[in-house]
Amino acid sequence: MNTQFERQVQHHLDTHDTPYLLIDKDKFLANVNSLKQRCSRYHVTLRPHLKTVRSLEAAQHILETTDAPATVSTLAEAEAFAQAGYTNLLYAVGIAPSKLDRIAQLRARGTDISVLLDSIEQAKMVSEYCNTHHCEIPALIEIDCDDVRAGIRSDDPLLLDIATSLNQYQGLLRGVLTHAGGSYQCKNPEALQVMAQQEIDAVVAAANKLKQRGFQCEMISVGSTPTAYFAANFDGVTEVRAGVYHFFDVVMADIGVCSLDDIALSVVTSVIGHNTRKQWLLIDAGWMALSSDSGNDSIPGYGVVIDQHGTIYPNLRVLKLSQEHGIITDINGDPVPFDTFPIGSRMRILPNHACSMAAMHTQYIVESQHSTQSDIWPRIVGW
Amino acid sequence: MNTQFERQVQHHLDTHDTPYLLIDKDKFLANVNSLKQRCSRYHVTLRPHLKTVRSLEAAQHILETTDAPATVSTLAEAEAFAQAGYTNLLYAVGIAPSKLDRIAQLRARGTDISVLLDSIEQAKMVSEYCNTHHCEIPALIEIDCDDVRAGIRSDDPLLLDIATSLNQYQGLLRGVLTHAGGSYQCKNPEALQVMAQQEIDAVVAAANKLKQRGFQCEMISVGSTPTAYFAANFDGVTEVRAGVYHFFDVVMADIGVCSLDDIALSVVTSVIGHNTRKQWLLIDAGWMALSSDSGNDSIPGYGVVIDQHGTIYPNLRVLKLSQEHGIITDINGDPVPFDTFPIGSRMRILPNHACSMAAMHTQYIVESQHSTQSDIWPRIVGW
Numbered sequence: 001m002n003t004q005f006e007r008q009v010q011h012h013l014d015t016h017d018t019p020y021l022l023i024d025k026d027k028f029l030a031n032v033n034s035l036k037q038r039c040s041r042y043h044v045t046l047r048p049h050l051k052t053v054r055s056l057e058a059a060q061h062i063l064e065t066t067d068a069p070a071t072v073s074t075l076a077e078a079e080a081f082a083q084a085g086y087t088n089l090l091y092a093v094g095i096a097p098s099k100l101d102r103i104a105q106l107r108a109r110g111t112d113i114s115v116l117l118d119s120i121e122q123a124k125m126v127s128e129y130c131n132t133h134h135c136e137i138p139a140l141i142e143i144d145c146d147d148v149r150a151g152i153r154s155d156d157p158l159l160l161d162i163a164t165s166l167n168q169y170q171g172l173l174r175g176v177l178t179h180a181g182g183s184y185q186c187k188n189p190e191a192l193q194v195m196a197q198q199e200i201d202a203v204v205a206a207a208n209k210l211k212q213r214g215f216q217c218e219m220i221s222v223g224s225t226p227t228a229y230f231a232a233n234f235d236g237v238t239e240v241r242a243g244v245y246h247f248f249d250v251v252m253a254d255i256g257v258c259s260l261d262d263i264a265l266s267v268v269t270s271v272i273g274h275n276t277r278k279q280w281l282l283i284d285a286g287w288m289a290l291s292s293d294s295g296n297d298s299i300p301g302y303g304v305v306i307d308q309h310g311t312i313y314p315n316l317r318v319l320k321l322s323q324e325h326g327i328i329t330d331i332n333g334d335p336v337p338f339d340t341f342p343i344g345s346r347m348r349i350l351p352n353h354a355c356s357m358a359a360m361h362t363q364y365i366v367e368s369q370h371s372t373q374s375d376i377w378p379r380i381v382g383w
Numbered sequence: 384m385n386t387q388f389e390r391q392v393q394h395h396l397d398t399h400d401t402p403y404l405l406i407d408k409d410k411f412l413a414n415v416n417s418l419k420q421r422c423s424r425y426h427v428t429l430r431p432h433l434k435t436v437r438s439l440e441a442a443q444h445i446l447e448t449t450d451a452p453a454t455v456s457t458l459a460e461a462e463a464f465a466q467a468g469y470t471n472l473l474y475a476v477g478i479a480p481s482k483l484d485r486i487a488q489l490r491a492r493g494t495d496i497s498v499l500l501d502s503i504e505q506a507k508m509v510s511e512y513c514n515t516h517h518c519e520i521p522a523l524i525e526i527d528c529d530d531v532r533a534g535i536r537s538d539d540p541l542l543l544d545i546a547t548s549l550n551q552y553q554g555l556l557r558g559v560l561t562h563a564g565g566s567y568q569c570k571n572p573e574a575l576q577v578m579a580q581q582e583i584d585a586v587v588a589a590a591n592k593l594k595q596r597g598f599q600c601e602m603i604s605v606g607s608t609p610t611a612y613f614a615a616n617f618d619g620v621t622e623v624r625a626g627v628y629h630f631f632d633v634v635m636a637d638i639g640v641c642s643l644d645d646i647a648l649s650v651v652t653s654v655i656g657h658n659t660r661k662q663w664l665l666i667d668a669g670w671m672a673l674s675s676d677s678g679n680d681s682i683p684g685y686g687v688v689i690d691q692h693g694t695i696y697p698n699l700r701v702l703k704l705s706q707e708h709g710i711i712t713d714i715n716g717d718p719v720p721f722d723t724f725p726i727g728s729r730m731r732i733l734p735n736h737a738c739s740m741a742a743m744h745t746q747y748i749v750e751s752q753h754s755t756q757s758d759i760w761p762r763i764v765g766w
Contacts, residue, residue, distance in 0.1 A: 017482065051706055073707040074707060075400070094708075096655050098401065118656055119656065119657065121725070147661070149665075149708055150665055150708060271479075272478070272479050272505075273477050273501055273502065274502065284476060287676065287739060288457075291674075292674060292676040292739060293675040320532075323738055323742075324457060325476065343504040343505060343508075344504070359706075362745075362764055382744075383402060
């Protein structure tokens with residue numbers, strides 16, 4: 001680890017009160033750039049998902065222009081990014097009718113935001129809303145490619161019925177979208193490549209069926225961080241979405257998308273107890289700072305220990321959490337190096353799931369080896 | 384359910400955007416009163432833990448006077464409650480030396496806040512800090528009564544050494560404290576009563592040992608919501624702490640401390656999808672609104688469905704979560720009543736763990752059958 005960065009971290013380890021959320025800006029920028037370059041090589045548009053970072057300052061590094069495509073998962077994000085001038089947004093959670101007023105307001109002020117749906121009921125609600133309010137709300141139909149979350153199968157007869165309902169008064173159908181949430185459970189590059197192709201095949205099949213029936217389908221959107229990295233090609237799709245790659249996390253390292261050393265997010269915490277009898281090291285970061293999200297079933301606990309010098313201790317894990325306490329132990333039952341982490345000393349915890357860890361905080365402390373100043377980036381909160 | 388309250392909930396179900404956090408104020412007040420009355424009957428002081436509510440408005444209903452005892456688990460809470468005039472606080476997480484400045488500042492402005500510790504290192508740090516800065520920071524020694532979290536056993540020789548270190552320059556030792564976190568895993572009233580006695584026995588044994596050696600021990604503090612309700616008596620202790628009883632949750636109902644109908648906290652959410660093939664009902668509340676905390680291992684999923692009329696569906700559970708999606712299904716495999724919950728309709732989700740659900744939000748919407756107005760209670764955020 002660079003000594004200047006070490007000094008910076010040391011400075012902030014000493015000046016900010018624990019627990020707090022830290023971005024290693026250099027790793028963050030490298031991660032942002034890595035997927036940007038991959039998408040450029042594969043000639044596919046990247047529509048970054050901003051739900052993980054939820055930060056205007058982070059978005060400035062992720063989106064090169066204000067009309068660059070972006071994804072959000074709450075209208076609070078959409079409104080904050082629209083307020084900052086971003087005009088090309090996709091709200092990628094199935095639309096509830098009560099949210100149409102806010103969507104219409106965003107569109108009326110010049111933000112081209114699309115919505116997502118997977119039922120005739122939603123298609124009729126959107127269509128009738130637009131007819132009543134003399135507006136246009138473009139919508140994508142969500143396709144289920146892996147049985148993990150929302151959407152209809154690409155061979156479901158509902159597909160054409162939803163498209164027909166959407167276009168009842170005017171052409172609101174903008175395209176199709178899928179998300180391979182199942183990729184988080186893949187365990188090797190081959191499985192990830194298969195999942196990526198499955199994701200693409202599902203949405204391309206749906207798009208082709210729609211086009212054959214004369215529907216416009218200008219957006220054909222796939223994405224998850226693992227499939228964005230492992231797809232052999234993006235033939236047939238117009239864009240790829242991904243979010244957690246900005247920070248990466250232990251789950252992404254576990255399935256081979258990154259290494260632990262790529263992870264740009266951590267919580268800085270103080271050691272508040274040693275229990276040599278139980279071989280427990282207690283810290284002042286509980287689920288309130290780390291989240292209760294353990295990532296996936298194959299990863300023990302709630303985060304990996306990294307010391308003040310950047311050394312990762314892959315066997316030292318936060319294994320138990322209460323609200324403001326974390327209990328660290330060695331997953332192999334080896335002795336905990338208490339001398340390395342005396343009471344009052346600080347360490348960092350790498351997230352099993354970066355989105356969840358970030359969600360517990362209202363701001364980031366941002367450090368870079370290229371600056372002697374740290375920054376504070378506020379997070380957009382709420383819905 | 385009272386029809387006026389129904390109308391009120393309906394009003395807000397319609398006016399606030401989902402997901403949002405709702406307090407049923409009447410149930411909240413009944414819960415607050417219930418433990419207050421029990422402690423009064425048993426002649427023991429109640430020191431409510433405010434880490435669950437983290438709200439000045441809630442505290443006004445919980446604490447009758449500004450010098451009433453209260454517990455906090457962050458200095459952000461301590462500072463907010465001190466700012467509001469509360470003077471009798473206990474910071475019940477093992478102290479990190481970097482936090483002593485903030486503790487000293489609170490005490491200098493008239494807030495009698497105590498700290499907690501369980502090591503000679505911490506005792507020396509506190510003692511030397513006070514000696515250097517010419518101040519007093521009273522401290523409790525944490526006793527481990529059930530091997531679940533922090534503290535030393537009451538028979539650990541360290542007890543007297545810590546007390547000696549604390550009192551090296553002046554009498555900082557204020558007493559002993561324990562928390563029976565293991566009570567959350569008890570499954571019947573008998574086990575809870577045994578755990579409550581174990582909690583009391585541990586801390587009383589420690590206090591007696593200290594007193595025999597001439598140490599003052601003015602605070603002898605026990606507590607968890609389950610043991611506060613199930614202790615046969617509180618002989619030998621000076622106070623009892625509890626926090627989640629303000630709201631209660633599915634865990635507390637599961638172990639028999641309350642009924643599902645007592646739960647005062649929920650998240651209001653919109654139905655955004657039906658998947659009849661998988662018998663899944665999708666809502667716009669994911670782990671971002673509900674938390675990833677499943678409570679304890681014997682409870683499926685992440686929350687129980689309650690409809691707009693207050694009817695609880697104990698078999699309908701949020702079984703899967705992503706960031707902004709929840710997937711509800713019937714835990715017995717029975718058909719999901721899609722007609723009762725059409726797309727766009729609203730329902731509420733009762734928390735498996737109230738502290739965790741509340742922590743995902745920055746404010747409460749508060750409804751009462753005795754008011755036609757709803758209130759907004761901001762939550763204290765951060766550390």
